[in-house]
Amino acid sequence: MESTSLLKNDERIDQLYSQDVQIIQSPRCFAFSLDAVLLADFVRPNHRHKLRTVDLCAGNGAIGLFLHKKLGGTFIEVELQPRIADMARRSVELNQLADRYQVLNMDIADVFTAIPKDSVDVVLCNPPYFPVTAQSRKNPNHYLAIARHEIATNLETVAEQMSGLLKMNGHGYLVHRPDRLTEILKMMEEHRLIPKRLRFIHPKPGRDANMLLLEVIKDGKPGGLKVVPPLTVSGADGQYLPAVRELLYGQL
Numbered sequence: 001m002e003s004t005s006l007l008k009n010d011e012r013i014d015q016l017y018s019q020d021v022q023i024i025q026s027p028r029c030f031a032f033s034l035d036a037v038l039l040a041d042f043v044r045p046n047h048r049h050k051l052r053t054v055d056l057c058a059g060n061g062a063i064g065l066f067l068h069k070k071l072g073g074t075f076i077e078v079e080l081q082p083r084i085a086d087m088a089r090r091s092v093e094l095n096q097l098a099d100r101y102q103v104l105n106m107d108i109a110d111v112f113t114a115i116p117k118d119s120v121d122v123v124l125c126n127p128p129y130f131p132v133t134a135q136s137r138k139n140p141n142h143y144l145a146i147a148r149h150e151i152a153t154n155l156e157t158v159a160e161q162m163s164g165l166l167k168m169n170g171h172g173y174l175v176h177r178p179d180r181l182t183e184i185l186k187m188m189e190e191h192r193l194i195p196k197r198l199r200f201i202h203p204k205p206g207r208d209a210n211m212l213l214l215e216v217i218k219d220g221k222p223g224g225l226k227v228v229p230p231l232t233v234s235g236a237d238g239q240y241l242p243a244v245r246e247l248l249y250g251q252l
Helices: 034-042 062-066 082-094 108-113 142-148 155-165 178-190 242-249
Strands: 012-016 021-025 052-056 074-079 101-105 120-125 166-176 193-202 211-218
Touching (some): 034 062, 034 166, 034 193, 034 242, 120 155, 166 178, 178 193
Parallel strands (some): 052 074, 052 120
């Protein structure tokens, strides 16, 4: 099937050249951004044939698809919004990965109706970053508001479902905002997810971190958190620095 026949009116195909993956995107309702690429890069390689990976709040499936060479086994992408879940399904088809990937259009709160507890090796999540308060300025675009604000899910639900899915010593990976780090660490430990590796992402030299990447292990040994070297995205001129260019385009 030609790739153009998989597209709907307002959609385009973007490519992550470093992983040779094509993703169906729509600027009107959802498009993956650098946080998805960075989270996929942060995941430890594991080529076990029977590995089971679940991507919660999967959006158009970008993070899971970026990992098709790095992780073995099968993937389940869980996305609440029907239009975006449909884009994920077509992206799987576009990359000819339907034998390894399944997309579930459902609320992550209901995930145990489809995936047994304690059955998953790796859980990924790029959740909504912003809590909803009386002062929240939510995006007027409904798709984007749900993706960015804790309207349909929240950090506690993410921690609870990640923990419930993972086998003992399974690995969870999260991308989030540094201003919520204290809350994130507390919530993870309350749900038996022991933080093991943390990386801060800085937009430019001399700027505060605006993103964090966290790896947790279910029922892991307490303590031992490593804060690995930070990553700076762009130079003072706004151009991507070499390490980030390589993540996007491969070795140039």
